[in-house]
Every structure is written in C-alpha cells, then in structure tokens.
Amino acid sequence: MFWAYLTEFVLAVVLVGWQYAWPTWLRWGEQPPDLAVVLLVTVGLTRGPLDGCWSGLLTGLMVSTLGRIPLGGLFVSHMGAGTALGLLGRRIFPNRVLVAMAVTATAVVAMNVLELAFLPPPHLGPWVTGTVGQAILSGLMAAPLFAVLRALFNYLPHPGE
Amino acid sequence: MVIVAVTLTIWQRMAWHHNRISLPEYICQRLGYPVSSAVTSANQILHDTGLSVFRARSLAAENRRLRQELDKLRNDNLRLAEYFRENKAFRDKLGFELDMPVEGIPTWIIARTSDRQRCRVTIQVPENREISEGDIVREAGLVGRVVDVQGRVAQVLLIVDAQHGLGARNQRSGDVGIVKPVAQWATGWPDRLRMEKLRRHADVRIGDVITTSGEDGIYPAAIPVGVVEGVSTSPIHAQTVVATIRPFVDFDGLEYVWVVPLL
Structure with missing residues (x-):
C-alpha cells in the first residue's frame, strides 16, 4: 500500500504542476484541462474508494497550494469525487477508455458546480464557458492519461492484496 | 483522512491569517514549482519547434x-x-545629481492561476539573482508586485487582481486617483482598469497615459500603467469623473517580466 500511496502522491504533484503550467494558447475558455480530476477518475475507477479519497486529499492540497485557493471546498469536492468514483468503479466498466473520458468530463462539471458553493464566480457566463471548455479538454486528455496510468497501476499491488 | 483534511484546512487558515503559508503548502510548492518550470520549458521548446516547422x-x-x-x-x-x-x-x-536607471531582473512565468480570477502568476528568477517581497514587476507597463518568495520562485500579485488598488496620476494633467480592476462581462476577467477618486471636474481625456503616483507607499512614481480609453461620470456623483484604462500589459500573453528591486 505504501508504494501505491507514494505513486499517487508523485502523480498528484506532476499532474497538478503540469495543469498550472498549461500553455495559454491551448486553453479553452481560459481554462486548462483539469488533470487532477483525470488522476482522481483513474485512481477511483481502477483502485477503489480509499485510494480515490487519498488522491482527492493530495490533489486538493496541490491545487490549493499552486492556485492559492482555500482548502475547504477543494477537499470536499476532490475527496468526495475520489470516493464516489471509487464506489462507481464497481458498477461500471472501469477498464474502458471511453467510460473514463465520459466520467472525467462529468466529474469536472459536477466538481465545478459543487465548488460554486465555496467560491462563487464574479460572472456566470464565463464560468459556464470555462466549465464546458474544461470538461471537454479534460475528457480529451483523459484518453491517453487513463491508458498510461492504468498500465502503471497494474504494476502496483491492488488494494486488499 | 477527513481528520487530516480538516487539520490541513485549519492550519492553512491560521497561516494565511498571519500572512504566511503552512508547512504542507511550503512542501507542495517546493515539489510543484520545479514540475511547472520543467513543463513550461518543454512547452516553449515544442512551441518554438512547431513555429520553425510551420x-x-x-x-x-x-x-x-x-x-x-x-x-x-x-x-x-x-x-x-x-x-x-x-x-x-x-x-x-x-551640480545636479543624476537619477541612474534601476536594473531589472529578467524572470519568466512558470505558472498562473486558472481559477475564477487570474490574479497571480508564479515567476522563476535566474540563478544567482535574488528578489524580495514588495519588489516591482514590470513589462510594457506595470504588472504587479512580488508577494511571496520561495527561493528562486515567487508569486506576483497582478494589478488586475480583484482586490488590488494603486495610486495613479494622469501624466498630462497631473490629476491623481486610485486605479482598480474592473471585470468585463464578455470575458469575466478583470482585463481593464478603472481610475476613481479623481477630483471634481478632473481633466482626463481619451488617450491620456496613466502612471503610478507613488502616493500609495507601494509603487514608486512614474511607472506606466495604461492608457485611458473611456471617460464617464460617476453613477454616484455627476461631477466626479471615472476613467476606464486599458493596461499596457497584455496579461493573457505574458511570458517574461522584469523584477525591479524596491529601493
């Protein structure tokens, strides 16, 4: 379990660092893809709710630190999403890339809606554009990342072993 | 894990209350910034290679x-x-003393906030150069000021931050006021500035250049901020003038900035 948790920590650092350095000309509606959610979806679907919750804790902390955003709402949305995706992984086809893409896009929208309660945007119009753009970009990025990360997780002991 | 999350949240709130960052945040910054820096370098190389090909x-x-x-x-x-x-x-x-130009430190932006309000960017300083909190950040005009330094990496509060304000002067007429960001509905981001608190019947015209006044105790005087692109009367008081300012800096395309030490 230690190596799995350490791997998820390293992945959270790399993906959130990548997200914040995403080039401006590749953003959609001013937003980069939410790579933290891609990690949450992959971990949740392939490794279960406990690992999903742990990844939510790490990604929430990283996003808060690099984006200078208060932690409270991020923990609720990220840890909640990680746990929910872990529970969902037992009910859907967790090995299909298309499922991961759809779940990522949905999770981005759901988490942005949830975070509205903690950090309301100044204008609703740009928020909608940004959220839709981010969901599409995240869904697209989920395809290659999910395949790579799933292959990586295959080398780690599965939870419960 | 929930207990850990609550502890971290309280720790962060207490640290922010004292204008510091908590230890977990410090560790995450030390780990995350090198990644952002490496990604920015790789992006730059890819972008340059793509340009050279096409x-x-x-x-x-x-x-x-x-x-x-x-x-x-x-x-x-x-x-x-x-x-x-x-x-x-x-x-x-x-027998006059000469004002020597202050040398700036060239830095590049490695990360920018992407959430709701683009109010901060993270910059990386070249090796063997030091900057400190409060230093001024410039490009074509005023960009903002350094608010947090972690080794070679620093956070810059942009002048388009929703809570930012600075003392400004109309270069032509000498009228002074306060410049604050104003959000544009079309983008939702504060990409324009507004000059308020001008005196009654202030002489402000479209095309006037606005500079820092130096009266806020934060920025030195005479740094270019932007150009007036609209003048209107205040909705509160008809004799009070409010000017809309287009910053000289394109905050979307910002890649490199100069850090000028605050003397």
Missing part, C-alpha cells in the same frame, strides 16, 4: 526585418548614449 518562410522574413530594426536601434542607442554623456556633463557642471 512558419519557416515568414520567420526568415521576420528575422531579416528584426535584424534591420536591430541595426537601427543600435544606432539610436549610440546616439542616446551620446546624449546621456552630454546630459551628465551638463548636470555635473550645474
């Missing part, structure tokens, strides 16, 4: 034009150096 012909033409421009600027520079020497000689004879 725009080879136009790049060659641009290169020729820039070389000609460089020759012209070198000549201008020589002439200015001559004027500077003459000016210094005159001032020496008259």
Whole structure:
C-alpha cells in the first residue's frame, strides 16, 4: 500500500504542476484541462474508494497550494469525487477508455458546480464557458492519461492484496 | 483522512491569517514549482519547434526585418548614449545629481492561476539573482508586485487582481486617483482598469497615459500603467469623473517580466 500511496502522491504533484503550467494558447475558455480530476477518475475507477479519497486529499492540497485557493471546498469536492468514483468503479466498466473520458468530463462539471458553493464566480457566463471548455479538454486528455496510468497501476499491488 | 483534511484546512487558515503559508503548502510548492518550470520549458521548446516547422518562410522574413530594426536601434542607442554623456556633463557642471536607471531582473512565468480570477502568476528568477517581497514587476507597463518568495520562485500579485488598488496620476494633467480592476462581462476577467477618486471636474481625456503616483507607499512614481480609453461620470456623483484604462500589459500573453528591486 505504501508504494501505491507514494505513486499517487508523485502523480498528484506532476499532474497538478503540469495543469498550472498549461500553455495559454491551448486553453479553452481560459481554462486548462483539469488533470487532477483525470488522476482522481483513474485512481477511483481502477483502485477503489480509499485510494480515490487519498488522491482527492493530495490533489486538493496541490491545487490549493499552486492556485492559492482555500482548502475547504477543494477537499470536499476532490475527496468526495475520489470516493464516489471509487464506489462507481464497481458498477461500471472501469477498464474502458471511453467510460473514463465520459466520467472525467462529468466529474469536472459536477466538481465545478459543487465548488460554486465555496467560491462563487464574479460572472456566470464565463464560468459556464470555462466549465464546458474544461470538461471537454479534460475528457480529451483523459484518453491517453487513463491508458498510461492504468498500465502503471497494474504494476502496483491492488488494494486488499 | 477527513481528520487530516480538516487539520490541513485549519492550519492553512491560521497561516494565511498571519500572512504566511503552512508547512504542507511550503512542501507542495517546493515539489510543484520545479514540475511547472520543467513543463513550461518543454512547452516553449515544442512551441518554438512547431513555429520553425510551420512558419519557416515568414520567420526568415521576420528575422531579416528584426535584424534591420536591430541595426537601427543600435544606432539610436549610440546616439542616446551620446546624449546621456552630454546630459551628465551638463548636470555635473550645474551640480545636479543624476537619477541612474534601476536594473531589472529578467524572470519568466512558470505558472498562473486558472481559477475564477487570474490574479497571480508564479515567476522563476535566474540563478544567482535574488528578489524580495514588495519588489516591482514590470513589462510594457506595470504588472504587479512580488508577494511571496520561495527561493528562486515567487508569486506576483497582478494589478488586475480583484482586490488590488494603486495610486495613479494622469501624466498630462497631473490629476491623481486610485486605479482598480474592473471585470468585463464578455470575458469575466478583470482585463481593464478603472481610475476613481479623481477630483471634481478632473481633466482626463481619451488617450491620456496613466502612471503610478507613488502616493500609495507601494509603487514608486512614474511607472506606466495604461492608457485611458473611456471617460464617464460617476453613477454616484455627476461631477466626479471615472476613467476606464486599458493596461499596457497584455496579461493573457505574458511570458517574461522584469523584477525591479524596491529601493
């Protein structure tokens, strides 16, 4: 379990660092893809709710630190999403890339809606554009990342072993 | 895990309350910034490679034009150096002290906030150069100020931050006021500035250049901020003028900035 948790920590650092350095000309509606959610979806679907919750804790902390955003709402949305995706992984086809893409896009929208309660945007119009753009970009990025990360997780002991 | 999350949240709130960052945040910054820096470098290389492949012909033409421009600027520079020497000689004879230009530190942006309000960017300083909190950040005009330094990495609060304000002066008329960001509905981001608290019947016209006034105790005077692109009367008081300002800095395309030490 230690190596799995350490791997998820390293992945959270790399993906959130990548997200914040995403080039401006590749953003959609001013937003980069939410790579933290891609990690949450992959971990949740392939490794279960406990690992999903742990990844939510790490990604929430990283996003808060690099984006200078208060932690409270991020923990609720990220840890909640990680746990929910872990529970969902037992009910859907967790090995299909298309499922991961759809779940990522949905999770981005759901988490942005949830975070509205903690950090309301100044204008609703740009928020909608940004959220839709981010969901599409995240869904697209989920395809290659999910395949790579799933292959990586295959080398780690599965939870419960 | 929930207990850990609550503890971290409380720790962060307490640290922010004292204008510091908590230890977990410090560790995450030390780990995350090198990743952002590496990704930015890789993006730059990819972008440059892509440009060189797809725009080879136009790049060659641009290169020729820039070389000609460089020759012209070198000549201008020589002439200015001559004027500077003459000016210094005159001032020496008259006993005036000369204001020496302050050298800035070139830095590049490695990360920017992407959530709701683009109010901060993260910059990386070259090796063997030091910056400190409060230093001024410039590009074509005023960008903001350094608010947090972690080794070679620092956070810059932009002048378009929703909570930012600065003392400003109309370069032509000398009228002073306070410049604050104003959000545009079309983008939702504060990409324009508004000059308020001007005196009654202040003389502000479209095209006027706005600079820092130096009266806020944060920024030194005479740093260019932007140009007036609209003048209206305040909705609260008809005799009070409010000016809309377009910043000289394109905050979307910002890649490199200068950090000027605050003397």
